[in-house]
Amino acid sequence: MINEQIRDREVRVISEAGEQLGIMSAREAMKLAEEAQLDLVKIAPKAQPPVCKIIDYGKYKYELARKEKEARKKQKTVEVKEVRLSPNIDTNDLNTKVNNAKKFLTKGNKVKVTLRFRGREMAHVQQSKHILDDVAQMLADVAVVEKPAKLEGRNMSMVLTEKR
Structure with missing residues (x-):
């Protein structure tokens, strides 16, 4: 979930540098993300409270796809x-x-x-x-x-x- 899709009351926010900004409301976290011209992405939805990170979502998706591709490359298929x-x-x-x-x-x-x-x-x-x-x-x-x-x-x- 990203930006407005996050409907939780409180979230734990992590900055783009990786430091914890603490627990705040989802609106405040959205404002912080908008000021940095980045996206608020929910990283760990099952945690209490859910963990969100301020990052560039496009770059994040690209990194995930690249890691997945690397993992597939290392797999060996046996015919x-x-x-x-x-x-x-x-x-x-x-x-x-x-x-x-x-x-x-x-x-x-x-x-x-x-x-x-x-x-x-x-x-x-x-x-x-x-x-x-x-x-x-x-x-x-x-x-x-x-x-x-x-x-x-x-x-x-x-x-x-x-x-x-």
Whole structure:
């Protein structure tokens, strides 16, 4: 809330330099702000009495937006990359897929390894589980299994994350 929006009887006022001017009525605080050609901004509405500060509101909003942007910049988003395999995959193809997964893991992403079953391959689901175990074994030096292999419909998948 700024300027005329502040309807409290008494407010604790802080000057633009940061020193406390004491507790006064909202009207007096508004007059002080107008004399300084600045805005009266309610900083802590839950306090008893509410705390208001005499500052340039546009500059204040800009500073808040900048701080928020900096905080967002420092956040790290983790993507989940997917590596798809089939039950009758050959060793060289498997090695290529493992190398791709290793690349994703070193960049800091999670890797979802999916084994896709088509048609009659569904009859041999349990025999094909060893492929996912082999992938986990090959990536054991850089990755740890976050979610173990689980069958969901026609896909069996597990999630790997980078070792800490």
